[in-house]
Amino acid sequence: MTTDTDASMESPQAGPAERPLVYKQFFATRLTHWVWAACLFFLLLSGLQIFNAHPALYIGDQSGFAFDNAVLRIGAERTEDARNIGYIQLFGAKFETTGWFGFYRGDNGMMQQRAFPPWATIPSYYDLASGRIVHFFFAWIFAITLLAWLVASIVNGHLRRDILPRWRDICALPRDIAAHARLRFHHSRDYNTLQKLTYAAVLLVLMPLMIATGLAMSPGFNAAAPWLADILGGRQTARTIHFAVMLLLVGFFVVHIVMVLAAGPINELRSIVTGWYRADPESREGN
Template identity: 45%
Template sequence: MPSAERPRPPMETIRRHGLVTRLTHWTNVLAVLVLLASGLQIFNAHPALYWGETSTFSRPWVAMAAVERGGEFVGLTKVGGAVFETTGVLGYSGEVRGFPAWATLPGYRSLADGRRWHFFFAWVFAINLAVYLAAGLIGGHVRRDLLPDRDQIRPRRILREIADHARLRFPHGAEAKRYNLLQKLAYLIVVFVLLPMMLLTGLCMSPAFGSVGYGLIELFGGRQSARTLHFLSASAIVLFVVVHLAMVVASGAWNNIRAMVTGRFAVRPEEAGT
């Protein structure tokens, strides 16, 4: 029988994600979304970033503002020595503000309400991260699923995976039953670098923490440097989320979402070399 006429074998279903991984994943999604939106509300109170201990108002390295030209406001965003016109999004979006109302929580101007949302979900985020790390280390999820295998770190294998991702070619069969190297590296960086940095730099901006954790503030280069690193780590997480969602859709949205809801992931057995 020609191969084109062979019946397609049934899908093989494997257990991809444990209960704790799934619960902490969705809790983290909610917490990070609220933290980002409320963080932009807080940022709008002073839409500029500096390096060092204090704010040098005349020399921000990032700043959002609005200027009047010909009777109309124009939004401007400064990054280093470059200035970009960002009317409608940054600096001016119907009113003078850093980020537009649709991106902030709450949508109306309120530093106090933004801080309430931010601080409450910061605790949700911190506790959830601690639960994930503890369960992952004790249950073996980190060692089993996130640490690269020896065969995955061979130079030829790394180059092949980068090329496959660039062409949106994703692993199948036995290879699809585990995270590939690029996935593992991305998750390790997010879980063990970006998320902890966002948490620690956020603590550095708290006046109450400054009296007991000044050494950490100095480690980050000062309170304003910590604020800048907080913003940059949050921006990197946004970039990760955008790429992550694109990969989820490109590699099979329903299968990936079902795996993170039920824990089950479908793989075709003939592609596993069986």
Template identity: 30%
Template structure:
């Protein structure tokens, strides 16, 4: 088949792809900055990382003081990270928005590719391409770049095929393996890649692959028939050198402008970005993940030897007094839109049916750990207080105060009723220790760790969370611009 030029839809998809690929890479770097270390094992023990992008030494010693994983976070420059400077919440919003448009653009590209016959540009149809590619490598090595092809030489065809049909799907697959909801619902899926941490490492290597491809691709466009290449991909026909330079400059300017705008508005008005991007992301997230039920159940031999901590324990006099008395005076209050408000001691909770589960904790920073949790099913507790029909959310309040405000998180009542949503008072067969949330903490296994409130003081059932805190659905959402739903 002879190709005269590139159709408009292909040229448009090519432009959209590069815009969102760069947004994905930069926001991905922001996500990496929260835990700038990569592991091959889900225990993610400090010191076992295979590569790190930090000079900090994380040597937790709880006998001296409580170390938290946020101390591992780095502040990456806005030149490489979107938006940079420890803005994980906003970085995630940009990453997930870019994923939506990148996948949508890719899906449209695939459909048009196979319904138009354009697939023959990319997919090799003969094994003869392999010896041809070896010959072309030798020519490239001698700085001969204008090789014959229709429209690509063998090296270009193999490279584009690999990027479009192998690297792209690989990035989607490894990204999905880092989703707590997907991992909880399909616990065998991340094992395909060696676990969530291995998937995270592979995802990073895939990102490096994209970066290298972009660099080489742009270099080859410039070195090999620059005028013809720029004219074909933007105009559908060859053009003069001057016009080609103008097109290239305009293309670079648009990409830079988009990134400068995204970075600037994210740093100056993060709440606006959180709301606007969330309005696009949240409906899709809810459709895909809200009904997911955790099916995790690891064995005791899988339990992580060192389970990181995030969040400093409460330092209020109220909590310190409870701690001194071994929490014998502690009472859990369940109130709000319920028929029967409850006030339960630890002894009362111990008397209820005990649930035990061994599950993997996924922190929003990127680390994972496996623990055995024992406690009371949230659904069982709700059956005792009898929520009113207008109760839509369960709000859990902590004894912890951060940035002067009480820590809290809201979860949909449907999520609270999931089989593996429990109020845990035991960890690995022992009573919860202080760093991990004593006397009681939430475990909701389809979500990221920041939703799992520790040092629980009370539970309130409400119709909406908009009048609580800053109205975003949780302390991290209020102050760090995280997502209300932490399933992706």
């Protein structure tokens, strides 16, 4: 088994001399990566199950029934020309989503009303109680893993070295954006600027924000720390932020997968499974 002291050393079984294997990902990084991957999968689908119980998002402390403070609604309705449609209403704008959201064709061929259809939820049928159990189970693992990752990454230097951008990273940003735009990737042990900024945003902002907004929705936690819901703009705003951050994390996932495919999926997968990464020749002297 490799240890952290092997970092950036050349592997004894290095392949072609011009493209050496470097030890890129710490054990803690690899382990937490896959735990999160599983957690986020279940959190997303059970979260959409929970959303289906009341498919609307609001701004403020409460949900407007006698006034309108909704920013998003997913539902079904009958149009003036007597068609049943599914829709997503974002602020004032309404988009028809029949077949996808709000109103869709079920397994039995019958049209059904539900915000997110069965393929997007756990369980596939409407079951808020089970959705909540799955959600809170993985929420605990997710949060504990985040804490463990933070401690490990401070200790092993991952945070300082790979996540927090340094001044020279910021200076390299325009060049890095241009390189990404042309899909030119530099294969090295070091993270490039956009990677650092993205991972910093996901790991240090979005993921903690997900936990904070989740806690702010708990009436129990609310009694312990009412300030949390207050600084987030009220319980219903916290719920809206929770949903918005979910969309950002899904967006991150899509870009992440595209980047892995573009940069070389075998090499990328090897580094996040075994830790070893085949780097470009010049990266041996650093980036």
